[in-house]
Amino acid sequence: MSELEMAVRAGIQRIGEESFPEDAVAWRVTTVEEKGGYAFAEAVAEPATVGYPKFRFVLRAGTGGVEVAGCYAFEGGRWSLLFTAPGTPQDWKSLA
Numbered sequence: 882m883s884e885l886e887m888a889v890r891a892g893i894q895r896i897g898e899e900s901f902p903e904d905a906v907a908w909r910v911t912t913v914e915e916k917g918g919y920a921f922a923e924a925v926a927e928p929a930t931v932g933y934p935k936f937r938f939v940l941r942a943g944t945g946g947v948e949v950a951g952c953y954a955f956e957g958g959r960w961s962l963l964f965t966a967p968g969t970p971q972d973w974k975s976l977a
Contacts, residue, residue, distance in 0.1 A: 883915060884942075885915060885920050885940075885941075885942055885947070886913045886915065886920060888942065888946060888947045889910065889913055889920045889922045889938075889940055889947055890910050890913070892946060892947045893908045893909070893910045893922065893924055893938075894907065894908050896908070896938055896940070896947065896949055897924065897926065897936075899949070900938070900949060900952055900964075901926075901931050904926065904930060904931045906926040906927060906928060906930060906931060907926070907927045908924050908925075908926055908927075909924060909925055909927060910922050910923070910924050911923045911924065911925060911935070916976045917972070917973065917976045918941060918942075919939055919940065919941050919950065919973045919976060920939075920940045920941070920947075921937055921938075921939055921940075921976075921977065922937065922938045922940060923935055923936070923937050924936050924937075924938060932954070933954035933955055933956055934955055934956075935954075935955045936952055936953065936954055936955070936963075937952065937953040937954075937955070937960055937977075938951075938952050939951040939952065939953075939973050939977065941973075948966070948969070949966050949969075950965065950966055950969045950970070950971075950973050951963075951964060951965040951966060951969070951973065951974075952964055953977070960977075
């Protein structure tokens with residue numbers, strides 16, 4: 882397991898809470914795929930009250946730890962972009 886993946890798994894609760902602050906849920910990583918310096922982490926919220934069955938966070942290592950670049954939600958059998966982080970490079974979109 883890479884350092885980035887370990888950081889993603891260790892920080893998923895903070896990442897989920899910062900991305901969806903209105904939802905008091907536990908976040909769990911199901912898979913992590915690394916491409917082009919980014920980690921694409923599939924995660925689920927338990928209980929599943931955030932509005933989608935699963936999420937794909939796009940993350941990268943930053944000076945303060947793992948930073949969110951964007952997030953997809955799985956709906957209707959496909960991934961849909963939910964948000965991108967302001968001021969973050971968008972080069973990861975071609976990797977998703």
